Amino acid sequence: MTRRAPRALVRRQSRSARETTGFGLRIGRMLAPGDVVALVGELGAGKTELARGICRGAGVAPADVASPSFAVVASYRGRLPVHHADLYRVADFDELYATGFTDLLGAEGALVVEWADRIPDALPAERLEVRLAHDARRPSLRHILVVGTGARHAALARALGTRRPATRRQPRKVSGSGRSRR
Numbered sequence: 001m002t003r004r005a006p007r008a009l010v011r012r013q014s015r016s017a018r019e020t021t022g023f024g025l026r027i028g029r030m031l032a033p034g035d036v037v038a039l040v041g042e043l044g045a046g047k048t049e050l051a052r053g054i055c056r057g058a059g060v061a062p063a064d065v066a067s068p069s070f071a072v073v074a075s076y077r078g079r080l081p082v083h084h085a086d087l088y089r090v091a092d093f094d095e096l097y098a099t100g101f102t103d104l105l106g107a108e109g110a111l112v113v114e115w116a117d118r119i120p121d122a123l124p125a126e127r128l129e130v131r132l133a134h135d136a137r138r139p140s141l142r143h144i145l146v147v148g149t150g151a152r153h154a155a156l157a158r159a160l161g162t163r164r165p166a167t168r169r170q171p172r173k174v175s176g177s178g179r180s181r182r
Helices: 017-030 047-057 093-098 151-161
Strands: 007-014 036-041 073-076 082-086 110-114 127-134 142-149
Touching: 007 017, 007 151, 017 047, 017 127, 017 151, 036 047, 047 082, 047 110, 047 127, 127 151, 142 151
Parallel strands: 036 110, 036 127, 082 110
Antiparallel strands: 007 142, 073 082, 127 142
16 A cells, blocks of 8 residues: 655735745745645746745845746755746647756756646656636736645745734934834
8 A cells, every 4th residue: 555645735815926935935945955845826827926936935146047948947046056948939849848848857956847737747746736716806916836746845835824924113213313113
């Protein structure tokens, strides 16, 4: 009898591109070498915005990050290497293999893949999958489903399900008066 890999499922929402980037920042800050993040969603759902946030969270300079639609894979240097793939224009596994994509799996960095559902067998079963969907009634709202498969990625999903603790704002001093105000 085979055991199923641990799995965790988390639902979130994003009300703006800024929130989507912020969610990506959280993911990027938690990334470790060997992590695989699969991004799935229709055109305009926010995959590239999320990928940019993930890269920023991993310490990649924002100016360095672009969607690799035509190059298929771009690699960035941050606190760990981040390999960012976009499978939108890839027809099949043979074409993807020719790009050297498979060499990045299990490499020293993390792998972030947009349009991961285009070639589902290209990614390992153990991964963090983030599905983004438009809300039919509210155009700026995105529904986010995070599925972590495998011990490491399930732990990531659970961590993403917790709300960040609110940071307390410190009172500002009014110049010259020595008094503080909010």
